[in-house]
Amino acid sequence: MPKQPVFYTRAGDDGNTTIYGQTERIPKHHPRPAAYGAIDEAQAALGLIRAGNSRPRTKEIIVRMERDLYLMMGELAVADDVTLPARPIGRRDVDWLEETTAALGETTGGFTDFVLPGDTLPGAQLHLARTVVRRAERSVAFLQTEGLLKNKFILQYLNRLSSVLYVLSLYENRQAGIESPTYAKNVED
Numbered sequence: 001m002p003k004q005p006v007f008y009t010r011a012g013d014d015g016n017t018t019i020y021g022q023t024e025r026i027p028k029h030h031p032r033p034a035a036y037g038a039i040d041e042a043q044a045a046l047g048l049i050r051a052g053n054s055r056p057r058t059k060e061i062i063v064r065m066e067r068d069l070y071l072m073m074g075e076l077a078v079a080d081d082v083t084l085p086a087r088p089i090g091r092r093d094v095d096w097l098e099e100t101t102a103a104l105g106e107t108t109g110g111f112t113d114f115v116l117p118g119d120t121l122p123g124a125q126l127h128l129a130r131t132v133v134r135r136a137e138r139s140v141a142f143l144q145t146e147g148l149l150k151n152k153f154i155l156q157y158l159n160r161l162s163s164v165l166y167v168l169s170l171y172e173n174r175q176a177g178i179e180s181p182t183y184a185k186n187v188e189d
Helices: 031-051 056-076 091-108 121-145 152-175
Strands: none
Touching (some): 031 056, 056 091, 056 121, 056 152, 121 152
């Protein structure tokens, strides 16, 4: 009979974890695991959108984002002197997000006011993912403040990612026939 796979190591039962390439274990609440954990949450939120009833264009964009977040987590989970075989997040990834935001903005129109999530399910899910990305961004910003962020493009990417998720929510709503989002301010006041 084949050996049953084991999906746990018990190594983290004491509340500590390992940064690959570093001999000293660190607490799981250390800023590095907190940051890549927040990015992991963001990736899962994007996966939920992709698994749902979002548009094919949205799904295609999200796959790229999920892969980029995977690379980010890898970068943050290794010691600074370890070089990964995968490419690091860089300027071209940030540029891709800016280009994607601009292209979607041509469909949705410009930003006019703050909107309330909930006009469509995919749009609301994208807003939720945007807030999870913002939390990840705050965690990575803390790494930068503490001098623990080696790659400045990770923080830039997360900042742009929340913007493109906002525009994607507007795009999803527009594609579903919602011409104007529900604005945070009541226009009748």
